[in-house]
Amino acid sequence: xxxxxxxxxxxxxxxxxxxxxxxxxxxxxxxxxxxxxxxxxxxxxxxxxxxxxxxxxxxxxxxxxxxxxxxxxxxxxxxxxxxxxxxxxxxxxxxxxxxxxxxxxxxxxxxxxxxxxxxxxxxxx
Amino acid sequence: xxxxxxxxxxxxxxxxxxxxxxxxxxxxxxxxxxxxxxxxxxxxxxxxxxxxxxxxxxxxxxxxxxxxxxxxxxxxxxxxxxxxxxxxxxxxxxxxxxxxxxxxxxxxxxxxxxxxxxxxxxxxx
DNA sequence: TTGAATGCAAAAAATTTGCATATTG
DNA sequence: CAATATGCAAATTTTTTGCATTCAA
Numbered sequence: 540x541x542x543x544x545x546x547x548x549x550x551x552x553x554x555x556x557x558x559x560x561x562x563x564x565x566x567x568x569x570x571x572x573x574x575x576x577x578x579x580x581x582x583x584x585x586x587x588x589x590x591x592x593x594x595x596x597x598x599x600x601x602x603x604x605x606x607x608x609x610x611x612x613x614x615x616x617x618x619x620x621x622x623x624x625x626x627x628x629x630x631x632x633x634x635x636x637x638x639x640x641x642x643x644x645x646x647x648x649x650x651x652x653x654x655x656x657x658x659x660x661x662x663x664x
Numbered sequence: 665x666x667x668x669x670x671x672x673x674x675x676x677x678x679x680x681x682x683x684x685x686x687x688x689x690x691x692x693x694x695x696x697x698x699x700x701x702x703x704x705x706x707x708x709x710x711x712x713x714x715x716x717x718x719x720x721x722x723x724x725x726x727x728x729x730x731x732x733x734x735x736x737x738x739x740x741x742x743x744x745x746x747x748x749x750x751x752x753x754x755x756x757x758x759x760x761x762x763x764x765x766x767x768x769x770x771x772x773x774x775x776x777x778x779x780x781x782x783x784x785x786x787x788x789x
Numbered sequence: 790t791t792g793a794a795t796g797c798a799a800a801a802a803a804t805t806t807g808c809a810t811a812t813t814g
Numbered sequence: 815c816a817a818t819a820t821g822c823a824a825a826t827t828t829t830t831t832g833c834a835t836t837c838a839a
Contacts, residue, residue: 541813541819560803575821580804585819596776599721600803600828615769626767634759634773642751643783644740648759650779651721658768666794666837685828700796705829710794725828 543574547582551592556603556623559583596651597623614652619660623652668699672707676717681728681748684708721776722748739777744785748777 550565551557557565559580567573574582583604586592593610594602613631615624631648638646656664675690676682682690684705692698699707708729711717718735719727738756740749756773763771781789 543820558803575823576803577805577822578820581819596721596724599724599727602724613763615763615767615771617769618772624767624769626763626769630762630766631759633762634756637755637758638738638740638751638778638780641755642740642749643786644742644749644751644780645782645786646740646778646780647743648778651776653763653771653773654775655763655769655771657770661768661770668795700798701828702797702830703795706794 543578544582544586546571546574547579548586548591551583551586551604552606555609556595556597556605558601558603562604595649598652598654610649613648615657616652616654617657617660618654619656619663622657624657668703669707669711671696671699672704673711673716676708676711676729677731680734681720681722681730683726683728687729720774723777735774738773740782741777741779742782742785743779744781744788747782749782 546566546569547562550562550569554561554565559576562583563574563576563579566579583592583594587594587604590607592604593607594604595610595614597603597614597616611628612625613628615626616622617624628649631646635646635648638644655661671691671694672687675687675694679686679690684701687708688699688701688704691704708717708719712719712729715732717729718732719729720735720739722728722739722741736753737750738753740751741747742749753774756771760771760773763769780786
């Protein structure tokens with residue numbers, strides 16, 4: 540664990556959900572010397588293979604990293620306002636079971652966000 | 665509906681699921697003059713707002729387009745072998761209901777793929 | 790003829806890679 | 815000392831934009 544990786548990990552922890560880009564920015568603003576983008580990308584990759592962080596895809600262009608222990612919920616991205624809600628993974632247990640039974644596929648609903656409309660945007664439609 | 669858009673639509677129809685890039689390639693191989701990428705991107709956008717096609721995100725780097733009437737299933741992407749399975753949207757009805765009840769969020773499980781492990785890869789682990 | 794669509798080339802944005810240097814164990 | 819990580823710059827990849835030209839109603 541190098542100092543750079545520690546700073547990247549701290550940034551991920553502070554931001555809760557952050558794209559590599561956001562991590563680069565946050566690390567640049569933490570008082571120390573900025574890190575080069577490649578270092579951040581490589582640090583995230585290393586931290587992920589160490590099991591310290593994980594990532595989720597909120598949309599097609601944004602892997603967002605989070606601490607590994609912050610991985611047990613489903614992300615709900617609103618198509619209207621872009622807001623990101625969460626719901627307990629439990630809500631998908633039945634779905635995961637159905638998929639397993641129907642196709643043998645072991646689904647991980649936390650890895651990619653579910654898109655749709657939040658309560659506010661849905662009621663406007 | 666211009667001839668270019670028709671060719672783009674034909675390519676989407678023939679490929680079933682295709683990234684913009686793949687559409688550019690397919691259209692270039694259909695015998696006619698190749699279309700410039702910008703035309704394909706704009707045609708897909710136009711066809712989508714006309715309701716003729718839709719898109720799904722299979723991974724973070726690939727919006728895949730399909731005919732609009734080919735939109736009622738959930739995509740299952742295997743992390744092991746990359747294979748894309750499908751399952752009926754019905755399997756997720758309970759999940760969508762749970763999410764709605766818990767958060768008011770109207771989920772569309774067809775828009776982004778679910779990641780996990782296919783039967784074969786799952787049994788190897 | 791009037792607005793929309795196309796093609797091209799250049800611009801952006803987001804990652805990735807090569808390689809010399811610095812760091813870690 | 816040997817292996818790994820970093821920083822920088824350049825290369826890739828994917829998508830978007832500006833603008834002159836062409837097409838269609």
